[in-house]
Amino acid sequence: MSISVSGINKRFGDFVALDNVSLEVPTGRLTALLGPSGGGKSTLLRIIAGLEFPDTGSVEIEGVQATWLPPQKRSVGFVFQHYAAFKHMTVFKNVAFGLEIRRKPRAEIRQRVMELLELVHLEQFADRLPSQLSGGQRQRMALARALAVQPEVLLLDEPFGALDAQVRKELRDWLRNLHDEMNVTTIFVTHDQEEALEVSDEIVVINGGRIEQVGAPADLYDRPANDFVMKFLGPVTTLDGQLVRPHDIELLAAPGQEAIEATVTRLTRVGFEVRAELRTSKGGSEPWVQLTRIQAQELDLEPGRSVWLRTTHAPKTLAVS
Amino acid sequence: MDQSTVELIRSSLGPLLEGMVKGTIPLTAISFVLGLLLALVVALMRLSPIWPVSAIARFYVSVIRGTPLLVQLFIIFYGLPSLGATIDPWPSAVLAFTLNVGGYASEIIRAAIISVPRGQWEAAQTVGMNYPTTLRRIILPQAARVSVPPLSNTLISLVKDTSLASTILVTETFRKAQELAGPTFEFFTLYMVAAAYYWAVCLVLSFAQSRLETRLDRYVAS
Ligand SMILES: Nc1ncnc2c1ncn2[C@@H]1O[C@H](COP(=O)(O)OP(=O)(O)OP(=O)(O)O)[C@@H](O)[C@H]1O
Ligand SMILES: [Mg+2]
Numbered sequence: 001m002s003i004s005v006s007g008i009n010k011r012f013g014d015f016v017a018l019d020n021v022s023l024e025v026p027t028g029r030l031t032a033l034l035g036p037s038g039g040g041k042s043t044l045l046r047i048i049a050g051l052e053f054p055d056t057g058s059v060e061i062e063g064v065q066a067t068w069l070p071p072q073k074r075s076v077g078f079v080f081q082h083y084a085a086f087k088h089m090t091v092f093k094n095v096a097f098g099l100e101i102r103r104k105p106r107a108e109i110r111q112r113v114m115e116l117l118e119l120v121h122l123e124q125f126a127d128r129l130p131s132q133l134s135g136g137q138r139q140r141m142a143l144a145r146a147l148a149v150q151p152e153v154l155l156l157d158e159p160f161g162a163l164d165a166q167v168r169k170e171l172r173d174w175l176r177n178l179h180d181e182m183n184v185t186t187i188f189v190t191h192d193q194e195e196a197l198e199v200s201d202e203i204v205v206i207n208g209g210r211i212e213q214v215g216a217p218a219d220l221y222d223r224p225a226n227d228f229v230m231k232f233l234g235p236v237t238t239l240d241g242q243l244v245r246p247h248d249i250e251l252l253a254a255p256g257q258e259a260i261e262a263t264v265t266r267l268t269r270v271g272f273e274v275r276a277e278l279r280t281s282k283g284g285s286e287p288w289v290q291l292t293r294i295q296a297q298e299l300d301l302e303p304g305r306s307v308w309l310r311t312t313h314a315p316k317t318l319a320v321s
Numbered sequence: 322m323d324q325s326t327v328e329l330i331r332s333s334l335g336p337l338l339e340g341m342v343k344g345t346i347p348l349t350a351i352s353f354v355l356g357l358l359l360a361l362v363v364a365l366m367r368l369s370p371i372w373p374v375s376a377i378a379r380f381y382v383s384v385i386r387g388t389p390l391l392v393q394l395f396i397i398f399y400g401l402p403s404l405g406a407t408i409d410p411w412p413s414a415v416l417a418f419t420l421n422v423g424g425y426a427s428e429i430i431r432a433a434i435i436s437v438p439r440g441q442w443e444a445a446q447t448v449g450m451n452y453p454t455t456l457r458r459i460i461l462p463q464a465a466r467v468s469v470p471p472l473s474n475t476l477i478s479l480v481k482d483t484s485l486a487s488t489i490l491v492t493e494t495f496r497k498a499q500e501l502a503g504p505t506f507e508f509f510t511l512y513m514v515a516a517a518y519y520w521a522v523c524l525v526l527s528f529a530q531s532r533l534e535t536r537l538d539r540y541v542a543s
Contacts, residue, residue, distance in 0.1 A: 051443050071446040078447040084440035088462045097458075098448035142444075149449055 001060075002027040002185040003048060003153060008057035010043055010209075017043045018054070019209040025187060025202075027062075030179045032200035033189045036232070040209040041189040045155050048187070049078050062152050077146030077184075079156040083138045085130035091117070091141050092126040098149040116144040119178070136167040143175075147182070156188035160195070172199050193233050197221065205229050237287040240280070244311050246290040251276070252308040253299050259308035262287075264301055269293070276301060278309070329507055333514050336497050341518050344493025348483045352415050353476055356422025363427035364434060365456075378427070385424025391485055393417050398489040414486040422479060429471045433464035466537040473530040477523050484519070494518055 003025040010018040018040045025031050033041045046052040048059055050071035058067045066074050086094050095116055099109045117123045120140035122133075130138055139159055146154060159175070160168040176199050179186055190196050196203050197217045205212040205220065205228075213225040224230035230243055237246045240260060252259055262278040265286070269275075274296040277288045287309070299307065366378035385393070398413040408416065437460050445455040487496035498515035502508045 049447060051446070071443075072449045072451060076447060078444070080440050080444060082440060084438070084444035086441070086444070086459055097450075101448075101450055101454060145444075145448060 001025065002029075002062055003187070004060040005044070005048065006058055008044070008047060008054045008059070010040075010047065010052070010054050016209050018047075021057070021206075021209070021211055023204060023211065023214070025185060027185050028183045029201045030176070030186045030188070030199065031202045031204060032196035033187060033204050033206055034193060034196040034232070035191060035206035035212075037191060039206045041191070041206050042157050044206065045157050045187060045189050048153070049076050049155050050074050051078070075149075075152040077149065077151035077154045079139070079142045079146050079154075079159045081158040081161045083130070083135075083142050083162075085138055085142060087130055090127050090129055091122060091133070094130065094141055095144045095148050098145065102149065112148065113144075116148055119147075120144045135163050136171060139163065139171065143178075147184070152185065154184045154186040156186070158189050158191070161190075168195070175199060197233070205232060207232075235290070237289070238285055239287045239309060239311065240283065240285065242311075244287075246275075246288055248312050249287065249289045250310050250312045251289060251291060251295070251299055251301075252310070255308050256310065259310040262307055262309050264303050264305045264307060266303060267296070267301060274301070278307070280309070326507075326510055329505065329510055330514055333498070333501050333511055336501060337494055337511075337514055337518055340492060340494035340497035340515075341522070344486075344491060344496070345480065345483050345519075346522070348411075348414055348418065348486060348491065348493060349476070349480050352418030352483075353422055353479055355415070355419040356479075357426055357430075357472075359419060359423030360426035360430050363423055364430040367427065367431050368434065382424050382427055385421055390417070390421055390482055391488070393421060394485055394489060410486070410490045413489055414483070414491050418479060418483065418486075421482070422475060426472060426475050429468050429475065430464065433468035434460055436467050437463045466534070469530065469534050469537060473526065477526055480522055480526065481519055 001024045003023070005024075006022045008018050008021040009016070021040075021044060023044075033045060035041050043052060047054050048061075050066065050069055050073075054067065058065065060066060061074055061076070071078070086097065089097070092113055095113045096109050099112060104112075114123060114126070117126055120143055122137060122140055122144065125133060125137065125141075130141065133141065139162075143156075143159070156175075160171050163171065172195055175188075188200075200217060202214065203217055203220050204214045207228055213220060213229045215223075220229060221233050224233060227243060230236055235246050236243050237249070238244070239249060255261070261281040263281070264276055265279050266277040267274060268277075272293060274291050274293055275288055276291065276296070277286065279286050289309070301307070363378045363381060366374050367382070369375050369378075394414065394417040397408065397417050398410065401408060441459055441463065442455060445459045450459070483493055484495040486493055487499060490496075492500075494515050498511045502511040505511075
């Protein structure tokens with residue numbers, strides 16, 4: 001285990017930010033801490049980094065008891081949401097800094113920094129100041145800075161949070177590739193489920209200071225431990241009193257086994273997909289269903305038509321709370 | 322202006338310049354440098370989480386800002402001898418002005434340090450920097466730009482405040498003017514010449530301030 005957190009409690013005044021949190025992160029993995037705002041993700045990450053200290057509980061990093069070590073003594077790299085670039089230093093200096101204070105030989109520093117800048121595609125910006133970079137470039141610089149000291153653990157707190165959707169997506173793929181190349185144990189915080197599902201090996205869902213579930217992306221998506229995880233990881237709708245994913249409902253043109261009758265109330269086309277809103281005849285619940293345009297055409301869907309619904313995915317029956 | 326006044330001005334320029342160069346300017350420079358060092362220490366003490374440390378600093382600042390500079394000067398030069406500590410005029414003046422600058426500038430430096438975002442401290446820590454290194458290489462350079470305008474004010478005030486040293490027999494510009502005016506009763510003329518000297522020095526300092534601000538501007542461009 002690269003990082004082992006156990007029994008962490010953390011309060012801010014009366015407010016419980018983390019409630020008995022335990023977590024194991026294996027070496028070399030890319031783990032996402034996912035959860036809604038205020039859930040305690042940053043607090044947990046900062047405790048791992050040593051920027052915050054727990055009230056009780058312990059943190060071990062690569063087998064070393066680190067609970068009370070200051071950040072300087074933990075082998076961690078940290079990337080902040082708002083870059084925290086050293087504004088008065090060039091890109092080169094920013095990245096070189098951690099090496100300089102470790103008194104590495106000049107030539108070695110130069111070589112290593114240029115390697116890192118190449119890795120983050122900033123080699124031609126070495127002499128610029130951070131203020132002369134775009135947001136995405138600044139964040140890549142911050143990543144190079146964090147990697148420069150060869151940390152055993154890389155921690156990123158919503159690294160792409162301040163960037164626009166396009167750049168986010170680019171950087172996210174790039175982070176995944178980078179991780180595959182370098183294999184540094186990495187934890188990154190996000191409140192974007194798509195980001196977590198796409199990039200990570202493992203997802204830790206945190207809500208209200210507690211861990212709700214830990215697992216591989218597909219596991220969490222298909223076998224959520226509770227309603228919260230189910231709702232947080234993807235779209236949901238209710239059918240016959242059950243939470244289901246809208247793409248797990250099958251529409252039939254004629255009555256079928258265990259199928260429920262419903263009327264189409266509204267059709268919306270979103271790109272290749274069609275979103276059908278329905279009202280069931282019995283119970284009057286109003287699920288919505290996601291299907292492809294071809295499926296919609298085959299069924300000849302239009303508002304007012306009767307259809308029959310049943311779930312395709314073996315329902316992990318979750319009672320609606 | 323009659324001939325004798327012109328002659329008087331001309332003959333006073335040399336001695337008053339000497340007062341500037343040998344008195345006012347070194348007194349200002351030494352007191353300011355020592356005062357800034359003291360101010361940095363006091364500012365860091367005030368920011369300390371250990372309350373007695375910050376309380377001492379707060380007390381010091383309160384006393385310095387709450388009492389007249391002239392009184393501080395007199396306590397050191399005329400008061401301390403009665404406690405058995407006699408200090409010469411020059412060191413007395415340096416001591417008083419240093420303590421004074423230390424009090425005012427510490428508040429400026431403290432505010433400037435606080436204005437540097439907390440993320441800068443944290444980022445420095447995570448790349449392995451300790452407190453002194455972080456302060457010196459990351460925080461103070463960024464705090465510098467913020468504190469240049471108010472510290473320039475302190476410096477310019479100090480240039481003029483050093484004239485108070487004339488009251489404890491330090492031969493600086495103003496004392497020279499008094500000495501020259503005494504026998505001739507040409508107070509107006511000589512004090513005007515002295516004032517012009519002070520003004521000239523302050524103009525130079527203001528110019529230097531704006532140059533420095535421009536140079537440091539790159540630190541704050543976000
Ligand atoms: N220094 C602090 N003082 C007081 N309360 C704090 C402090 N830091 C965090 N909190 C509180 O603890 C809770 C958890 O905060 P945290 O920053 O860990 O949430 P988060 O999951 O990272 O949320 P977000 O996605 O918005 O960043 C929040 O309610 C926050 O207000
Ligand atoms: Mg956060």
